[in-house]
Amino acid sequence: MGITSLCLMLSTLVLHPDRSQFFSYDSITLTCGEAGNxxxxxxxRNTSFHTSQMCDSDWGVSSSAxxxxxxxxxxxxxxxGVxxxxxxxxxxxxxxNVTVTDGDVILESPGLPVTEGDEVTLLCSSKGREATPGSSATFYKDGVPxxxxxxxxxxxxKVSESDEGFYACELPAGGRSPPSWLAVNAARAEPPPLLSMPWLLCAVMLVVLHIVMFAVCVNVHRNLAKARAESEKRASRER
Structure with missing residues (x-):
């Protein structure tokens, strides 16, 4: 993996509030960077009327040089737009994707992709009010209730990749929200488990035993070689 690709993976677009849908006249803060830098x-952004548009006074206020x-x-x-x-x-x-609607209902769903296994809550919110968990709402995935x-x-x-799709919600007196895509990233592979303590102690003892046995064998070999040499030397003197 190249350094540039790695940096792109580390770059993050942060939305505040963290959702993908907004009412007209809401305030939205978007920040991109790398680990806070x-x-x-x-x-x-790309919208219906502009492509590759930077932040300017026509639509936003840049808070950085x-x-x-x-x-x-x-x-x-x-x-x-995107x-x-x-x-x-x-x-x-x-x-x-960011959606701004002049309707009366939005779906409050994560603006950024979530990771498989995360807990994810979708809220149905009506205009002029905070999300009201006590009110009745119908939720849709890919158009199906x-x-x-x-x-x-x-x-x-525990969200899974099978939960990925387009979601919307509907309130009896407010109508239906626009659809939003819920993106789910695959969970990172867990590293292999380390050896448990009993197995680790057993492995260490085996290594120590092998070292001791090797040292004993070397010492025995040296003593035999020394005894053989002395025996041959003694025999040559007797001759």
Missing amino acids: SGGWTLK TASSCVIEDAYPLDS YWCQSALGENGRGV LGAPTAGSVTFP
Whole structure:
């Protein structure tokens, strides 16, 4: 793996609030960087009307000299699109979809990909209110209802790759949210387990035993060789 590819893997686009859907006039902060260091990264976006657009006064306020961070103070549906980080070498990190709706309902789902095994909660929120877990809501995956209406939220205790898909929610008095893609990354392979303490002690004892046996064998061989040499020397004198 090249250094550039590794850096792109480490680069992160952070959304605040951490969700992919927003109401009109919401404030959105987007920051890209590498382990907290935004130097060398530039935030860009593709929308229905612009491509590879950097943060400027037409749609956001840049909070850094390198345009690696941008604040959309009053979001509009025209701000919907794909946002990503671009390195100083011109290579692009993974894009994140942002949806701004003038409707009355949004689905609060993670804006960034989640990892297999994570706990993930989706909330259905109505305009002008915080997400209300006590209200009845119907959730959809790929256009198909996820069972009966729930109390405003649905939780995946341990999300898996099979849960990846387009999700939306619907409130009886508010309508349905736009769909959002829930991306699930495969979990990293666990390292092989280390030897347990009893097995480790056994292995150490075997190594020590082999060393002792080798030393004994070397000493016996030396003594036999010495005795043989003295015997031959004595025999030659007697002649």
